[in-house]
Amino acid sequence: MGGFDERNGAVLGDGGVAHFGDPFREQRWLAAGEALVPLDDRAVIEVAGPERLGWLDSITSQAVGRLAPGESTELLVLDPQGRVEHAAGVVDDGSATWLIVDAADAEALAGWLTRMKFRTQATVEVRDDVALLGFVDAGAASERIRTIDGALVWADPWQRVSAGGYQYAATAEHPGVDLAWRIAIVPSGSVPALAATLDDGEVAGLLAAEALRIAAWRPRWASEVDERSLPHESDWLRSAVHLDKGCYRGQETVSKVHNLGHPPRRLAALHLDGSDAVLPEPGAPVFAGDDEVGHITSVARHHEEGPIALAILSRRAPVGDLVVRSEGVDIAASQQVIVPADAGATAEVPRLTRLSRRPTAPDPRRTSPSA
Incomplete structure (x- = not known):
């Protein structure tokens, strides 16, 4: 991103500026709402036209048909078997709907949307004249935007269970609640002047943003999704799936797994032993004893928690301590369950009155459809 990658100390990595010289301090600045992150690893698709919202509602997992200007949400595109193909953050400005996606998926998603238009009055365009800046809505960064x-x-709707969504994580203190993550879509021409006005404590790199995301248990298409991924496995029903909307591609599988079955895999958070100074790469295998039970999807060094990771594990993987194998080194990993092995078959299936006249207490992990 012009202006940021030219700053002194900028270290480039995959997708953009990895850091500006001090990743740990940048995490602290970012978490405090003081720093902006140039998100060159994301892209924007603009969907315009009078029928855009109803059309997107009919082909994706989220209820966006009545999305108000300025309102944000998240959607998934699923294949007919309910597996995740694409993911996007969504915000509407009253005349167009903007989809924030991982850069590697932008052309594929735009192409799929274009093929699905048929006679719909909508246009689809990957916008290369805008830039993306990430920040936490807690300090001066918001004012600069x-x-x-x-x-x-x-x-980012990950802070709470969205209307029509459901949380599998059985915790009263979900770490996502503390991350008020925001992404600003700005004209590309405004970036160089902005970058020139920022001091060192007001910029952060992609490593800082990833560390906060992983600590919040927040899934991402570029990291947690493969050809087998169901949204249930990474607790994505929390923010990107509306369980009470009409039919869409993959909806039958979403409903069946949630109401009757269990996802075959589950997302877990790992706290890694940092004594060997080895940080495993995504894809590193995870073992329980001699059995390989999954793999790392995301990893970071957090400024407070130390080495952390997200991992996709077999549903049958034990819930205790595990081992990550990387570069011939076995790294001890303390597991924190995100999606439990018994996830699914937990929705409030209506009971017949003749079988039970007792009222059922509402489940705090699910929001009301009218919320």
Whole structure:
């Protein structure tokens, strides 16, 4: 991103500026809402036209038909077997709907949407004249974004269970609640001047953003999705699936797994032993004893928690300590369950009155459809 990658100390990595010289301090600045992150590893698709919202509602997992201007949400595109093909953050400005996606998926998603238009009055375009800036809505970074003409801000819905969604994580203190993550869509021409005005404590790299995401148990298409991924496995029903909307491709599988079965895999958080100074790469195998039970999907060094990772494990993997094998080194991993092995078959299936007249207490992990 012009202006940021030219700063002194900028270290480039996959997809953009990895850090500006001090990843741990940048995490602290970012978490405090003081720093902006240039998100060159994301892209934007603009969907315009009078029928855009109803059309997107009919072909994706989220209820967006009545999305209000400025309102944010998230959607998935599933294949007929309910597996995740694409994921996007969504915000509407009243005349167009903007989809924030991982850059590697932008052309594929735009192509799929274009093929699905048929007679729909909508246009689909990957926008190369805008830039994306990530920040936490807790400090001065928010004020800087407000000074940019034409900025549109997406608020990550991961902070809470969305209307019509469901959380499998059985915890009263979900770490996602503490991450008020925002992404601003800004004109590319505004970036160089903005970058020139920022001090060292006001910028952060992609490593900082990833560390906060992983600590919040937040799944991402570029990391947690493969050809087998169901949204249930990574607790994505929390923010990207509306269980009470009409039919869409893959909806039958989503409903069947949630109401009657269990996903074959589950997302877990791992706290890694850092004594060997080896940080495993995504894809590193995870073992329980001699049995390989999964693999690492995302990994980072967190400024407070140390080495952390997300891993996709077999549903039958034990819930205790595990081992990650990387570069011939076995790394001890303390497991924190995100999606439990018995996830699924937990929805409030209506009971016949003649079988039980007792009222059922509401499940705090699910929001009301009218929320």
